[in-house]
Amino acid sequence: MFTSLGIPGPKPLPFLGNARDINKKFTVNIRPPIVSKGLFFTGGSTWKRLRRLMTPTFTGGKLKNMSHFVDRCANILKDNLQDKTCHKEVIDIKDVFGAFTMDVITGTAFGLETNSQTQPAEPFVQSCKNMFYKLSGNRSRWLTIAGMFPFLSPLIRAMGKGLLSGKESDFLVNSVYRMVDERRQAIGDEKRTDFLQLLVNAEDTGMDVGQKRMSREEVAGQGFIILIAGYETTATTLQYLTYNLAKNQDVQQRVYEELGDELGDEDPTYDNVGRLKYLDNAIHETLRLFPPVSLITRQALELKTIKGVTIPAGVGVTIPIYSIMHDPDYFKDPEKFWPERFSEAESSKLPSILSELAFGYGPRQCIGMRLALLEIKFAAVRILRHFRFLPCEEDTPDKIEFVTAGLTSPKKPIKLRTELRV
Numbered sequence: 235m236f237t238s239l240g241i242p243g244p245k246p247l248p249f250l251g252n253a254r255d256i257n258k259k260f261t262v263n264i265r266p267p268i269v270s271k272g273l274f275f276t277g278g279s280t281w282k283r284l285r286r287l288m289t290p291t292f293t294g295g296k297l298k299n300m301s302h303f304v305d306r307c308a309n310i311l312k313d314n315l316q317d318k319t320c321h322k323e324v325i326d327i328k329d330v331f332g333a334f335t336m337d338v339i340t341g342t343a344f345g346l347e348t349n350s351q352t353q354p355a356e357p358f359v360q361s362c363k364n365m366f367y368k369l370s371g372n373r374s375r376w377l378t379i380a381g382m383f384p385f386l387s388p389l390i391r392a393m394g395k396g397l398l399s400g401k402e403s404d405f406l407v408n409s410v411y412r413m414v415d416e417r418r419q420a421i422g423d424e425k426r427t428d429f430l431q432l433l434v435n436a437e438d439t440g441m442d443v444g445q446k447r448m449s450r451e452e453v454a455g456q457g458f459i460i461l462i463a464g465y466e467t468t469a470t471t472l473q474y475l476t477y478n479l480a481k482n483q484d485v486q487q488r489v490y491e492e493l494g495d496e497l498g499d500e501d502p503t504y505d506n507v508g509r510l511k512y513l514d515n516a517i518h519e520t521l522r523l524f525p526p527v528s529l530i531t532r533q534a535l536e537l538k539t540i541k542g543v544t545i546p547a548g549v550g551v552t553i554p555i556y557s558i559m560h561d562p563d564y565f566k567d568p569e570k571f572w573p574e575r576f577s578e579a580e581s582s583k584l585p586s587i588l589s590e591l592a593f594g595y596g597p598r599q600c601i602g603m604r605l606a607l608l609e610i611k612f613a614a615v616r617i618l619r620h621f622r623f624l625p626c627e628e629d630t631p632d633k634i635e636f637v638t639a640g641l642t643s644p645k646k647p648i649k650l651r652t653e654l655r656v
């Protein structure tokens with residue numbers, strides 16, 4: 235980030251400690267204000283209560299209920315790619331996967347069928363797209379700066395630098411509130427399986443229960459944060475997965491053969507995708523090479539000494555996921571795409587914290603990790619059975635340049651070609 239701003243910046247002080255000892259606290263003013271009610275942006279006892287309320291909505295059983303819907307979206311993705319393959323199109327893969335993850339997240343979060351893969355002009359889809367376009371640019375830089383240097387937060391707040399603003403975010407906020415109000419009319423409805431209804435139904439059973447259910451604003455905040463956290467990250471992973479496979483045809487062939495050996499013609503299910511070990515390794519290797527969130531931040535709430543490094547209270551601590559995942563001390567030949575690193579034999583040699591660091595670490599680790607992996611696997615099964623991804627010269631660069639804003643979005647769209655497998 236500093237290099238892109240043209241200033242040298244501080245020298246990183248590397249150490250490995252226990253991220254549980256340092257808490258997370260955001261003090262930056264986020265717009266629209268309901269976003270600041272979202273789990274990601276809360277701290278202390280508020281975060282504890284919200285996390286306790288949200289955790290049961292992400293269990294295996296709940297995800298299983300959602301998996302049929304995810305598969306329906308993955309099938310539309312396949313049809314979409316089929317069309318592009320027949321027309322020999324050069325494919326902007328982020329666009330294609332973005333539409334898929336948008337459909338999954340709006341369906342699983344709000345029970346909406348936005349059909350962004352088939353109807354990209356739908357107003358909810360358009361507003362989300364515009365909002366994310368802004369989010370992957372300069373705006374998230376202010377959040378990254380606030381996370382790294384908490385003492386700058388009041389200044390950033392005073393400058394009025396929020397996260398999202400404009401008519402698209404107003405439209406989305408109103409839409410989310412409208413949906414929350416409808417759901418609150420139906421508290422206890424067990425038939426609806428989307429996150430919004432699960433959150434409205436959720437009752438806190440913790441020791442220090444004050445408020446049993448989430449307030450209207452809190453439910454809306456979680457809906458919004460699920461939308462923000464679940465769309466871009468998962469689409470980015472699918473983008474880089476197919477990029478890696480296009481560049482490494484031997485790996486793509488192995489993934490394809492595993493699909494045939496393990497699943498044959500079976501539809502993907504919550505249970506059977508667990509048999510696809512090599513695909514799982516390829517996904518984890520993709521998340522290592524291109525972690526969608528390149529750094530996470532914490533703040534020392536009290537004076538801490540970890541492995542000889544003293545961190546005064548209030549100091550921001552940055553966990554540079556991207557740099558750690560490319561550190562040759564942990565990963566031999568770190569720029570190489572080598573899924574075998576995450577095989578049982580090889581991964582046992584790695585510190586366990588590194589296997590899923592792309593999703594963060596400790597109690598604040600990504601709550602949507604299992605949904606994201608499920609989505610990626612369903613999409614992979616549906617498309618890799620039918621298509622071979624291929625590079626297309628200048629639009630599939632060997633080295634990718636990123637927009638430096640805490641997310642590993644490429645500066646230029648990555649494009650691939652596909653051909654039908656016979």
Ligand code: HEM
Binds near residue numbers: 463530
């Ligand atoms: C490949 C996809 C994804 C990646 C790489 C990813 C990554 C992350 C990371 C790095 C964090 C911060 C963890 C920390 O500070 O230790 C996080 C938090 C979070 N993620 Fe994800 N995420 C993904 C998908 C999702 C999905 C699909 C959802 C929702 C359905 C989601 C919801 C959240 C939420 C709510 C938090 C805040 C957790 C808390 O603060 O307690 N994420 N994610």
